[in-house]
Amino acid sequence: MSNTSNPLLIPTKNLHSPKAAAKVDGKIFTRSFSGRFRNWRRGAAGLLALMFFGTSWLNWNGHQAVLWDLNTRQxxxxxxxxxxxxxxxxxxxxxxxxxLLFAVTMVAGRIWCGYTCPQSVWTWAFMWVENITEGDRNQRIKLNAAPNNLSKIAKRTSKHGLWLAMSLATGIAFVGYFIPVRELTANLLQLEWFTTSAAWVFIVAGLTYVNAGWVREKVCVHMCPYARFQSVMFDRDTLVIAYDSARGDSRGARKKHEDPKALGLGDCIDCYMCVQVCPTGIDIRDGLQMDCIGCAACIDACDDVMDKMGYAKGLVSYTSEAALAGEPVRIARPRLWAYSAALVIMIGSLWFALDARELVDMSVVKDRTVMYRKTSEGNVMNVYRLKITNKTQVPARYELMIDKDPRLTLTRTHEIILKPGEVFDMPISVTMKQGSETSGMTHFDFVLVNHAQPGSSVRVDANFIYPAF
Incomplete structure (x- = not known):
């Protein structure tokens, strides 16, 4: 894959040939292409976009299906x-x-970056808009060098208009997970733009516009830490995108029906298509670089050229260092088993915690200002601060009781009806009748019974202090 000890640290080479140039005036102009990996990436991106933009608009039991309500902290x-x-x-x-990301990275490299990372998904979407408004690579290069005229201004205006519309939709969708999206959208349509929620929409929209429209590959190459530490998760059996130099070199142009072996050439025709489709502007033939996001654009472009030349596909492919060196490829490795074991333990723990999670929260704090009081009937009373939270999304009816010490009774019967997410907070009195000849402390339980779930109850232990009568 490379003659260096760490292929991930190979610097991107500067390409000087005008035909090969990945960048023009410091900007990457990618070429349109087609292929199975592009289709898979579009399918994954479309599904994720549908989930991102659509989930916040779903209702569930009369509530927004997914909502991080910052006001109520729910x-x-x-x-x-x-x-x-x-x-x-x-x-x-x-x-x-x-x-899970560690395990996937060790097996399949940067597949997350190439297919599902939001930065990549939005960048590809913005590049598609660029292509339909300004044309393919050569047309965009000419447009970039052309003087300002009505045609150029119209094309640039339409491109940036669509970018801004996509960015605004992204901002609304993102903030809609923290503020009810229907309320947020209605407020924006009513031109209520000088609010905190509107400010966050414009901030997210601005960041989307800058990241996907202008910064693009610089986020992946210079800002994202994942590219820097992924090498510690790679091994010789990790699937990466690589160029088969043994098959492809020596490189050179030739006619379609000429025998490359007779010319002393390999299968690479040195067309630079792999460079011109790369969103980060690298030449994969220089070896695996940390700039490579694993999107497989170069594979699709190269396979298309191989088809046209009548050569076998796979000159650039998903492979591994071990496979390129002719070594047996291992799928099950000790680190993968370790990651899998950790995942099984954590998923099991999460499942158990969710199953054991109480849907009502009750806390009891004894009033420490007065240890006990004597009533007019001669009984002893202790006062407690009781807090009950209905953690469900449906109304609930609870009954409060005490248990373990028959001498203790609640001063009055408590039946509590709470709305979804409502908190009940008030003092509760517990009384001990006359008859005790010693002073001390006894233990008992507050018991909260949920009438909607027979057999379901929550217990909190408490102490009752009393003197000798």
């Missing part, structure tokens, strides 16, 4: 509500995502 996900105290579950979910 995270609603398809009928389930998570609260700040459920942060451990969110942390576990993020860890699962990290280890």
């Amino acid at each position: 995270f609603h996900v398809f009928g389930t509500t998570f609260w700040p105290q459920d942060f451990l579950l969110l942390s576990l979910f993020m860890l699962i995502g990290v280890f």
